[in-house]
Amino acid sequence: MTGFQKKLVAGLIVMAVLSPLGIIIPEAFHAGDAWGEWGKDTLKELLGFVPEGLQRLSATWTAPVPDYNFGSGESSLSVQVFSYILSALVGIAIAASVIYLISRLLRQGNGK
Amino acid sequence: MHIPDGYLSPQTYIPLFGASLAAWSLALKKVKEELSAKQVPYLAMAAAFSFLIQMFNIPIPGGTTGHAVGAGIITILLGPWTAVLAVSVVLIIQAMIFGDGGVTAIGANCFNMAVVIPFVSHYVFKLAKGGSSQGRRVSVAAFLAGYTGLSVGAIITGLEFGIQPMIAAGADGRPLYAPYPLSIAVPAMALEHLLLFGIIEGMVTALLLKYFLKNEPAMVYAFQDRKESQAHA
Numbered sequence: 001m002t003g004f005q006k007k008l009v010a011g012l013i014v015m016a017v018l019s020p021l022g023i024i025i026p027e028a029f030h031a032g033d034a035w036g037e038w039g040k041d042t043l044k045e046l047l048g049f050v051p052e053g054l055q056r057l058s059a060t061w062t063a064p065v066p067d068y069n070f071g072s073g074e075s076s077l078s079v080q081v082f083s084y085i086l087s088a089l090v091g092i093a094i095a096a097s098v099i100y101l102i103s104r105l106l107r108q109g110n111g112k
Numbered sequence: 113m114h115i116p117d118g119y120l121s122p123q124t125y126i127p128l129f130g131a132s133l134a135a136w137s138l139a140l141k142k143v144k145e146e147l148s149a150k151q152v153p154y155l156a157m158a159a160a161f162s163f164l165i166q167m168f169n170i171p172i173p174g175g176t177t178g179h180a181v182g183a184g185i186i187t188i189l190l191g192p193w194t195a196v197l198a199v200s201v202v203l204i205i206q207a208m209i210f211g212d213g214g215v216t217a218i219g220a221n222c223f224n225m226a227v228v229i230p231f232v233s234h235y236v237f238k239l240a241k242g243g244s245s246q247g248r249r250v251s252v253a254a255f256l257a258g259y260t261g262l263s264v265g266a267i268i269t270g271l272e273f274g275i276q277p278m279i280a281a282g283a284d285g286r287p288l289y290a291p292y293p294l295s296i297a298v299p300a301m302a303l304e305h306l307l308l309f310g311i312i313e314g315m316v317t318a319l320l321l322k323y324f325l326k327n328e329p330a331m332v333y334a335f336q337d338r339k340e341s342q343a344h345a
Contacts, residue, residue, distance in 0.1 A: 001153060004327050004328050005153055005154075005157070008157055009157065012157060012160050012161060012164060015161075015164040015165070015168075016164060019164060019167040019168065021168060022167045022168040022169040022170075022179070023169065025169070025170070025171060026169050026170070026171035026177045028171075029171035029172075029173040029174070030171075030173065030174050031169075031171030031172055031173060031174065031175055031176060031177045032175070032176060032177070033176060033177070034113070034114070034169075034176055034177050034178055034179075035176045035178075035300050035301060035304065036115065036116075036119060036269070036273050036290065036292075036297070036300075036301070037114060037115075037116055043291070047291055049286065051118075051282075051286065051287050051288050051289055051290075051291055052282055052286075052288050053118065053121065053280060053288030053289045054118035054119060054288070054289050054290070055118065056118070057117045057118035057214070057216055057289075058116065058117050058118035058214075059117075060117045060118075060214065060215055060216050061117060061207075061208075061211070061214070061215040061216075062211075063207075063208065063209060063210055063211030064209055065209055065210050065211070066210065066211040067210065067211060067212070068167070068210050068212070084167065087167075087210060088163070088164055088167055090209075091163045091164075091202075091205060091206070091209070091210070092159075092160035092163050092164060094205050094209070095156075095159040095160055095162075095163050095201055095202050095205055096156035096157070096159060096160050097156075098159075098201050098205070099155050099156045099158075099159045099197070099198060099201055100152065100155075100156050102140075102197065102201070103147060103151075103152045103155055103156075104152075106140065106143055106144040106147055107144075107147055107149065107152070110144050110145065110147065
């Protein structure tokens, strides 16, 4: 790895450590979900009902770490902050590994 | 911009899976032609960067949140087809592991964020920079590339949300999937990205491009002479 690349990796790690700002700052400004990404409870509040197809399809998949939170939905801020950093590290490790594997496969036989 | 499961009808998410599949197979072909060993670490870092920048939710006080995607800068640094792959990998991980974006909506989310944004950014940058390869014009072009890319991606997402009530309603006339019509969904998605999140994406794109042009100008895809490098290959 070149010196420049090491700097970039350091920058990414700093981003991971600072990532909880992405949950703390919205909370401080009383900002909620992204538009169109409401959960069923919020939809029920907004509309008075949960659309039938949405109700059915929303159960398609249960993510192992929903909302980047390793705790429960009601976990304390410190658990959320810690979870968020851990999610960032796990996420970039998986993303980088998958890309690395794809790159290896693609580079086989391209002669570069 | 991460559409959850249930917001899109199968009539919408299945064709969008098709569109993303087509883009992925083309992207694999194009990246295979161009990928050199030197680029692999940058590709991995690009995916990591996109994953991280999406974690920085930015609030509209008292309202919703949004975030940058990083697809604009990845497009300028590594090319649009590489951005298709890097951002798609990120979106699939977000959906499968973190429940951010639906699994049925992977095709739609990849189309909106990993296909539309890179190609809009790519052409806007090309058009706006003209013949310049440094200086203010390039920074402005990079800003516009990020800004326009994210905003167009958001508007397309708004269109997908907004056509749902027309496509599918129950016997009682109530919407089956995303409930808001085009007249609400498109302005909501467009405005918040045009006024805030797009500006963030534009600034991230311009600042990082400046940093790379200063430190590693030779690697910047958008300034490489493609014909020459292909002749050497």
